[in-house]
Amino acid sequence: IKNLEKIFTAKKTLFQPKQYVHAVNGVSLELNDRETIGIVGESGCGKSTTGRCILQLIKPTSGDIIYQGKNITTLTKNEMNKLRENIQMVFQDPMASMNPKLSVREILSEPLIAHKVPKSQHEQLLKETMDLVGLSDSHLTRFPHEMSGGQRQRIGIARAIILKPKIVVLDEPVSALDVSVQSQILNLLQDLQDELGLSYFFISHDLGVVEHIAHRVGVMYLGEMVEIADKEQLFEKPLHPYTMALMSAIPKTDPDEVKDRIILKGELPSPSNPPTGCKFHPRCNYAKDICKTTRPIITEVEGRKVACHLYQE
Ligand code: SF4
């Protein structure tokens, strides 16, 4: 992803002028083969928009998305549909993304029909995929409402992998599930990654979940990528003040550690009227004069990438 930008326009109404929301602002990052990159940040930080741009479910305003050497932002509709075999998505709420009137068999057959997989192969693929996600064939005749949240998400994952993709964008895939079910689904995703050689773009607001599954982590704030690092590096020593605050908010079992929690000043600003300079400056405990006027550029620091004036000359 190179310099991705997405600007949404909110129509002018009687009460307010036309508004522009810079949902994603100059995001660049790479996703490697068999890698999981976790994308974290508060709601409205642009992580879902970035994920949807990868699948072209949302057209980026500018920037490039290069997949195996091809810029997919310039593909025709037909070319993009073909590419969807390789790039798939799993949503937070499987119920909302499934037609409740369709059986599991019909839900999983949809991508096979859309991508013209010969009918003679369907049965084998359905069985194989159910097996991969840990469900018996008997679930094929069921309907979404007849299953538990965890089983439904297994179907959501089955639908995403049945065409044997390379990349899966997962948008908060375990956020709607009970904690005990969360770890089962995360383990399933890890097994599938090993078995099928998948790369994951894993969106979550939950740092604990990301720590469990990601190899690298990107932290977003108000549409911008503020830090990208290997998971171990990031959790051991976050460099960006916003990452530090996020880390300090992870629930601790040791009461001594709780004292270290960094309390951020003020509220998350509106994305339609973001602060100047570093967008984090009104809430940052380290802000200097330059932070109010000049946007920090994301640069390499100690083997990772950070957008903060504390680390720039
Ligand atoms: Fe804080 Fe300045 Fe760094 Fe922004 S650039 S995070 S305001 S120190």
Ligand code: MG
């Ligand atoms: Mg979201």
